[in-house]
Amino acid sequence: MKILAELRAQGRAQDMQALVDHLPYARFLGIRIDRKGNEVTTVLPFSDHLVGNTRLRALHGGVIGAFLEITSIVQLLFDTSCERLPKTIDISIDYLRSGRPVETYGRAIVTRHGRRVANVRTEIWQEERSAPVAAAHGHYLLTPA
Amino acid sequence: MPDLEDHLAQIPHAAAIGMTLVSRAANSCVVRVPYAEHLVGDPDTGVIHGGVITALLDNASGIAVRAEPDAAGEERSMATLDLRIDYMRPAQPREDLFAEAHCYRMTSNVAFVRAIAYHGDRNDPIASSVATFMLGTPSTPRP
Numbered sequence: 423m424k425i426l427a428e429l430r431a432q433g434r435a436q437d438m439q440a441l442v443d444h445l446p447y448a449r450f451l452g453i454r455i456d457r458k459g460n461e462v463t464t465v466l467p468f469s470d471h472l473v474g475n476t477r478l479r480a481l482h483g484g485v486i487g488a489f490l491e492i493t494s495i496v497q498l499l500f501d502t503s504c505e506r507l508p509k510t511i512d513i514s515i516d517y518l519r520s521g522r523p524v525e526t527y528g529r530a531i532v533t534r535h536g537r538r539v540a541n542v543r544t545e546i547w548q549e550e551r552s553a554p555v556a557a558a559h560g561h562y563l564l565t566p567a
Numbered sequence: 568m569p570d571l572e573d574h575l576a577q578i579p580h581a582a583a584i585g586m587t588l589v590s591r592a593a594n595s596c597v598v599r600v601p602y603a604e605h606l607v608g609d610p611d612t613g614v615i616h617g618g619v620i621t622a623l624l625d626n627a628s629g630i631a632v633r634a635e636p637d638a639a640g641e642e643r644s645m646a647t648l649d650l651r652i653d654y655m656r657p658a659q660p661r662e663d664l665f666a667e668a669h670c671y672r673m674t675s676n677v678a679f680v681r682a683i684a685y686h687g688d689r690n691d692p693i694a695s696s697v698a699t700f701m702l703g704t705p706s707t708p709r710p
Contacts, residue, residue: 423611446607447616450583471583474626482580483629483647484622491618507609510617514651 423506426499430567435503438462438496448492451485455496456527462500464493464528466546473523481521481555486546490515490558493528494542501532503567508540513560521555524548538564571596571630581626584619591634594670598627601663613660620664620684624696625650627666628680632700634670645678646704652696662686664693676702 425444429435439455442448442464451472454465466472466489474482491513498508530544540562545554572588575581575598584606589597600606600615600623608616625647632645658664667689668682678700683692 423609425610444610445616446605446610447618450605451618471579473579474581476577476579482578482622483625483650484618485580487621487625487650487652488616488618491621509657510652510654512651512653513617513621514649515621515647516649517647520646 426504426506426567430503436500438500441499442492442496445492447488451488451492453489453492462497462529464489464496466526466528468523468525475520478520479523481523481526483517486517486521486556487513487515487558489526489528489546490544490556491560493546494530494544494558494560494562497530497544498532498540498542498562498564502535502540502564505565505567508562508564511539511561511563513558515556515558517556519553519555522548526555527551533559536564537566540564571633574633575626575630578626580622584622586623586626588630589665591630594631594634594673595668596627596630596634597665597667598623598630599663599665602661612657615658615660615664617654620654620658620694621650621652623664623666624652624668624682624684624694625698627668628670628682628696628698629700631668631670631680631682632673632678632702644704645700645702648677648699648701650696650698652694654694656691656693658693659686665689673702678702
């Protein structure tokens, strides 16, 4: 992917904000990156177009899934140098609470990193880190740079 | 049967990604998302983001459950418990996405749904999913 090679050439391989800004769907969702040292948190500000249930004003299950997936891929790209965007092989999502109309945060851990496949565990939460809204684990196909 | 087209139009995110109901039958449905630039995941290839497929499969699966009203004829209140998606081949650029979902088992508390996402040919799926839904969940916001 051109953007990954460009960022690498500019010595900004870990600039995940530049990456998500480059992905139309991540921009459409409004995802931001909060980086503190070597820790990356994804941030999803609340917006009306993310709602799946108007009575509850709850986030759409698909938005939660997409945010989990993007959080996982951002962590993978932050940890390793890839030629192309990692491809999702499978993702398994547990919906734990309804997503309230507030800001949502995401963190991922690459639990196993092979040459071609990585296993990632991801959690998203709102006000309370210990009360996650959803969790996912997934496998991603890698193309090392 | 509740008006599912109306139901879909009232879901802001479904409307935001252009989701529409193509057809429905007892316990199953077909839903479509037209190709659009803002749904792209990789601008180099123009392929739609996996997250859109997640939203499509999740929503189609939910509609397959809603295709049957509850005992009181009311729209069912429900929540996704889990959703597992296998991506079998890449989506193609500039092609509409379809999802066909089938609720194959419904108990008093839980509904079980399988779905596939595809472009033109449902025998050549892009992704498949299994989901479970909890039925009769609260329909007021949690505190």
